[in-house]
Amino acid sequence: MGILISLFLVNGFFDYVWGFGYTFYELKAVLFQAMEQDDSWLPMYEAAYARREFPEQGIYEVVFFEQGIKFQYPPISLLPYMLLIKLGLGLASIIKISYAVSFLAMLGVAFCGYKIVVLLLDKYANEYLISRHAHLGIFLVSLLAIFTYHPIVIAQYLGQVQVIIDLLISLAFLAWLSERKHLAGMAIAFAALIKPTLALVLLWALIRKETACFVGMLVVFIPAGIISLAVFGFNEHLDYLKVLSYIGTHGESFWPNQSINGLLHRLLGTANPGEFDAFSYSMHDTYVYAGTLISSGALILFGLFFIKPKTNNTVGSVLDLATMVLLVVMAAPTAWTHHYGVLWPAFTMAIMIGIILLLNGRSRYARAGFILLCVGYFLISNYFTFADIEAFYAPPVNLILSHFLYGGFITLFALLLLRYAAAGEWSDLEASVKGKGLHSANFTEVE
Numbered sequence: 001m002g003i004l005i006s007l008f009l010v011n012g013f014f015d016y017v018w019g020f021g022y023t024f025y026e027l028k029a030v031l032f033q034a035m036e037q038d039d040s041w042l043p044m045y046e047a048a049y050a051r052r053e054f055p056e057q058g059i060y061e062v063v064f065f066e067q068g069i070k071f072q073y074p075p076i077s078l079l080p081y082m083l084l085i086k087l088g089l090g091l092a093s094i095i096k097i098s099y100a101v102s103f104l105a106m107l108g109v110a111f112c113g114y115k116i117v118v119l120l121l122d123k124y125a126n127e128y129l130i131s132r133h134a135h136l137g138i139f140l141v142s143l144l145a146i147f148t149y150h151p152i153v154i155a156q157y158l159g160q161v162q163v164i165i166d167l168l169i170s171l172a173f174l175a176w177l178s179e180r181k182h183l184a185g186m187a188i189a190f191a192a193l194i195k196p197t198l199a200l201v202l203l204w205a206l207i208r209k210e211t212a213c214f215v216g217m218l219v220v221f222i223p224a225g226i227i228s229l230a231v232f233g234f235n236e237h238l239d240y241l242k243v244l245s246y247i248g249t250h251g252e253s254f255w256p257n258q259s260i261n262g263l264l265h266r267l268l269g270t271a272n273p274g275e276f277d278a279f280s281y282s283m284h285d286t287y288v289y290a291g292t293l294i295s296s297g298a299l300i301l302f303g304l305f306f307i308k309p310k311t312n313n314t315v316g317s318v319l320d321l322a323t324m325v326l327l328v329v330m331a332a333p334t335a336w337t338h339h340y341g342v343l344w345p346a347f348t349m350a351i352m353i354g355i356i357l358l359l360n361g362r363s364r365y366a367r368a369g370f371i372l373l374c375v376g377y378f379l380i381s382n383y384f385t386f387a388d389i390e391a392f393y394a395p396p397v398n399l400i401l402s403h404f405l406y407g408g409f410i411t412l413f414a415l416l417l418l419r420y421a422a423a424g425e426w427s428d429l430e431a432s433v434k435g436k437g438l439h440s441a442n443f444t445e446v447e
Contacts, residue, residue, distance in 0.1 A: 001141055001351060004377055008148040011382050019385040026157045027147060030106075033099065038159040041098045043071035045091050048081035051232075059232075060239040064246075068279035072243060073161070075236050076228040077194050095159070102156055102163040106146055109163075112170035113142040113348040119177055120352045124315075125359060142348070150383045151404075155338035162338045165191045165198075169325065170345040176213075176318045177349065184321075185216025191342075192217075193224055196244075197328050200300060204324045207304055210317070249289055250281035251333045255388065258404035259335035260295040264288040266398045273401060274393050296331040303327035309423035315353055316422045322346035323415045330408045337404050340380050343411065347377050350418055357421050369417030372410050379407030 012023040029035055046069050050062045059078070063071045084094050117138050121130065130138070146152055155162040172187035185205065192198035202221070205214040229237070251257070253265035255273040264287065266273045271282050282288075303324040311317055325346060329339050354370035357363075387400050 001145055001348075004374065004381065005141070005144050005148050007378055008382055011384065015385045020388075022385050023150075023383055027153055030103075030153055030156045031147070033103065035099060035157055035159055037157070038095050038098075040073075040161040041095045041159045042091075043069050044073065044078060044081050044161070045085075045094055047071045047073075048078045048085055051078060051082060052085060058236060058239050060236070060243050064243050070278065072247060073194055074196055074228070074240055075232040076224055077161075079227075079231070098161075099156075099159065102159075102161070105163045105167040106152060106156055107143075108167045109152065109170045109344060110139070110143040110146040112167070112174050112345055113145065114139040115174055116170075116177060116345060116349050117142070117352050119174070120349070120356060125356050145348070146344070149341070149344050149381045151338050151341040151380065152344060154383070155341050158338065160338050161194055162341055165195050166341040166344065169198075169342040173318065173322070173345045173349055176321060177314060179314065181210060181212035182216035182219075185210075185213035186220050188213075189217040189220035189224075193220070197332055198325070200304075200328055201321070201324060204304055204321070208307070208317070208320065247281065248292070248333045250284055251288060251292060253282045255393075255398070255401040256337045257334050258337055258340065258402060258408070259292075259330065259332055260405070261288060261292040261333040262335070263399070263402045263405060264291045266401065267395045269395050272393060273398055274388070274390060292333050296333070299327045299331040303331075309420055311419065311423050313422065316419060319350065319353070319415055319419045319422060322350060323412065323419070326408060326412055326415065330405065330412075335405070337383070340404055340408065343380065343408075346415075347373065347411075350415060351377075353422065354418060357418075363421050365417045365421035369414045369421060372414035372417065376407045376411030376414055379403045379410065 012027075015021060015023045043063070046067070047059050047063045050057075051059050054062050059075065060071070063069045081094065084097070089097075114135075118130075118135065152163060152166060154160075155166070168187045168191035172184040172191075175181070175183040175187060185201075188198055188201050192201070199217075199221075202214065202217045204210075205217065251259075251261035251265060253262060253271040253273050254276045255262070255266065256276075257265075265271065265282050265285070268285060268288060270285050270288065306323075307320075309316075311320065322343075325342055329335050329342060332339070350373055351370070354366055354373060357366035358370060384403065387403070392398055392400050
């Protein structure tokens with residue numbers, strides 16, 4: 001992880017000297033709370049305000065279709081904003097509160113990463129016990145990794161609710177590794193109330209017979225659904241389905257859309273990939289739409305039904321969960337760079353699992369998976385400003401702009417290889433750890 005952070009610094013220095021300087025500019029803005037955009041906060045405020053001022057017309061009809069504001073979240077996501085407006089707070093105050101909450105969420109993601117590392121070391125690598133000073137070092141590396149991981153930094157910079165989703169998914173991975181799968185399911189369900197595609201994890205849990213996760217998600221979904229219908233009504237939810245359908249049939253050609261849809265739009269030259277229209281989507285293209293449907297369906301079906309190798313241990317199942325979360329992101333018609341923020345806890349967890357397997361002399365699957373994981377992390381965690389220039393906007397050279405998507409596919413292969421390495425071998429490792437009595441409580445702290 002330290003090497004990957006160093007590579008970020010090298011890329012940032014290159015950008016600062018020969019590029020546009022965006023890498024450090026965005027990071028500085030986030031650290032000093034000097035953000036200039038409100039990518040999620042303004043549409044959410046406008047939607048909550050429209051609900052109050054035009055209750056008979058419908059939120060999506062007014063905000064999305066008439067005003068052209070890209071509000072694409074489900075109705076229940078508006079409840080906090082509706083409460084703040086009812087308390088008399090204005091737009092400026094609400095945006096400040098939103099930025100503060102998302103910044104705290106960033107710190108929460110870093111803490112979850114630290115806890116994931118420590119938990120894995122304590123459970124499966126007790127012969128490498130670490131001191132309190134080392135715990136501090138792990139936390140600092142985790143914190144540095146957060147502020148050098150572009151999808152999370154850009155989400156905070158843009159004013160994106162995605163940072164809160166990242167925290168919920170981080171909590172889900174931590175809970176899963178702690179054998180609290182019901183809590184993991186609840187965290188994923190809360191994230192799905194903002195990003196509905198994550199509700200596909202419910203089907204994954206049903207197919208995998210992960211009962212605790214399945215029940216945990218239903219514990220959130222059922223009351224949330226009742227509340228949402230009671231507050232917003234049935235028609236508002238039908239209008240939301242129209243919004244999702246519209247987005248799916250159009251998509252975005254702007255290069256930060258790191259999905260198959262975005263790649264096809266750019267290859268076919270449907271619009272300038274360097275320009276973002278805040279009030280409209282890309283034009284409908286039959287070939288892009290067909291490619292999006294086929295690829296999205298294939299990715300989701302693969303995530304749901306590719307079970308081999310069968311795993312009966314916690315690590316194998318959590319790698320399976322990480323695979324499904326990754327595929328949910330990649331399958332969406334609009335997979336913005338900041339949407340890949342949910343992968344950060346999965347990367348941290350998978351890197352540690354790879355390290356522990358390598359420390360125990362495990363198979364070539366572990367070695368190959370670990371290497372690919374690092375490559376995937378590097379491609380996803382960095383914004384290469386040298387590629388974001390007009391010279392790379394024309395097809396087919398604009399393929400270089402999709403490096404986040406390529407990183408996603410490389411990470412997918414890495415997770416599959418680690419799943420093969422963990423199948424059986426991790427169960428043997430767990431058994432050997434238990435057999436030797438290697439529990440941290442039995443040891444004195446060593447440097």
